[in-house]
Amino acid sequence: MTTTDETQATRPAGRPRSARAEKAIIDATLDLISESSGLGELSIEAIAARAGVGKTTIYRRWSNKEDLLVDALAALKAPLPTLAGRSLREDLVACAEVFLRETRNARSRCVMNIAMNEAERHPRLVQRIHQATIAPRRAVLTALLERGVATGELRADLNVPIALASLIGTMVWYVRGFEPGHEDLPEGAAEQVVDHLLVGLVPR
Amino acid sequence: MTTTDETQATRPAGRPRSARAEKAIIDATLDLISESSGLGELSIEAIAARAGVGKTTIYRRWSNKEDLLVDALAALKAPLPTLAGRSLREDLVACAEVFLRETRNARSRCVMNIAMNEAERHPRLVQRIHQATIAPRRAVLTALLERGVATGELRADLNVPIALASLIGTMVWYVRGFEPGHEDLPEGAAEQVVDHLLVGLVPR
DNA sequence: CCGTTTCGATACACAAAAGTTTCGAAACAG
DNA sequence: CTGTTTCGAAACTTTTGTGTATCGAAACGG
Structure with missing residues (x-):
């Protein structure tokens, strides 16, 4: 002492x-x-x-x-969506709402840009972003999709990696269309995207 | 003279x-x-x-x-996919194959990165990229989707902007998973992605 | 052969930014 | 009050890149 x-x-x-x-x-x-x-x-x-x-x-x-x-x-807080667990669709919409809102936030978006573009220049940083931000989100969605397959709410032969890419990729790309003018996203965008992916492109 | x-x-x-x-x-x-x-x-x-x-x-x-x-x-040549016009699925797969291959090419991918990230710093450049590269691709896909709706191969109530985002976004995000190790894409990736989006997530 | 222009190389002035150091002022412990 | 540490500000060195200028060599037309 x-x-x-x-x-x-x-x-x-x-x-x-x-x-x-x-x-x-x-x-x-x-x-x-x-x-x-x-x-x-x-x-x-x-x-x-x-x-x-x-x-x-x-x-x-x-x-x-x-x-x-x-x-x-x-220091960037990354709140994960809370899943009610009542239905797959409801939980997917909850995820979509959080991710869409997040993607429109400048600070969150820059994290994704860094993760995508600076991989060779700042491997340490990108690795940290990956395990702190990307991996948890991917895990939540993956678990959700697998649960849906187990309950029969999703197709039994679902290709989970492609389904994951379709969810995240669609949201990211859809949001891009509304960036320049800072227009608000359409009302119910999360539901629309989720329902679109759930039901597919072809008529039933 | x-x-x-x-x-x-x-x-x-x-x-x-x-x-x-x-x-x-x-x-x-x-x-x-x-x-x-x-x-x-x-x-x-x-x-x-x-x-x-x-x-x-x-x-x-x-x-x-x-x-x-x-x-x-x-100087970056950007070959658009040639569409056979026999069926919507066939043409979508052709588009997907071209876009997937393009997204895995470093030079083409950097064009997309620039268009996404340098909008404020190089507006002239980004605008040119947009009209020379992005707009034609978007036009091809949009026309394809609208044709599908007209022929009944796609749902009549299709939300075209979301469908567009789902196609491009899914491919971009799907390819991302195979970047780091330079693994090849799975055989038939284009068909898988297209069929996934056509048929949707839920069982029929 | 001669004038003109481009070639690659190099040197230069200028600016921006990294990282270090110095300075006087301020905050805290005893 | 004294010693220690941090504070913001500024000067400084080094590095890096921009854009210009200069050089001898080379390629062309006439």
Whole structure:
């Protein structure tokens, strides 16, 4: 023991680090990433300026840009949809609503862009995004599809990987059409997409 | 008339520009874009080095980076699928085969990445990509879907925008799963995807 | 052979950004 | 009050890329 014991954690003595500055840095980083949708354009100087913080304060906490990015993207909360479990269709719509809303959020969308485009340049970062964000979502949908097959609500011979791609891909691509003008999605878009995929293209 | 008439085109006199150098520059540009999947990281110096060409030779032809990019991407041939017109399913499979193969080609994929991510930074370029590459494809598929509705091969109440998104989005997302290890797509992937979307998820 | 133009290479000025260092002020412990 | 650490700001070095200019060599027409 050096000098004091302040509820177990020994304060290092000296001016404590500002939590407000840390939050401002993370926020500024996420804002700038969402605006530029690319990691190469992101500069520490811009982050410092946006956060109202000296570059020193950033480099004291993170030794390089990628470390900062990892922490910034980790701060992005990723709420998974809650499934009622009453019917497959209801749960799929719940997933679709969450994913559609998420895809229209600039901060969430930039995560997907990074995961898709910066795989070779920032493998560590992309791997982290994958296990923290993509894998859980994929797991939820996969379990849902397998449950549907088990209950008979889905075709017994369903190709799950293709079904997964059809759900996520369709939503991602559908949302793309409404980006430029920032128009709102049509009412009931989630139901429409899900029903479209459930029932197929051909007449019954 | 100044001096000569060489089949109508007056040669400016002096060493002619090397067509080989021009091709090397375009090729190097496309290579580097496909590798980095981002426009910000692309440097004229890297292009010159890869092409084995002096920077002068580039700047003599294009006054800035964006002009070069426009020409480079225009050099990307984009063969549309030829439709037999015998049945909707057959034509959809033909489209899917072309689009799947295209999506697995690095140079073609980078065009899509640019169109999706660099909209604010290079509006001119993205607009050109849109009208040269995206719009024709969308038109082919839209016409195909509308024909299917007219012939009764597709549901009369089909939501065409969603159907379009389901086709393209599913293919794009499905291909994504086979990127990292460069595994080949499963045999008959195009048929599987098309049949999956045609018949839907639920049992009949 | 001569004038013109392009060739690739190199050097240059200029700008942007990374990362380091220094500075005076401020916050905290004792 | 004193010592320690963080604060934001600014100066600094290094790297990287843009765009221009200069060079001798090479390719063409006449």
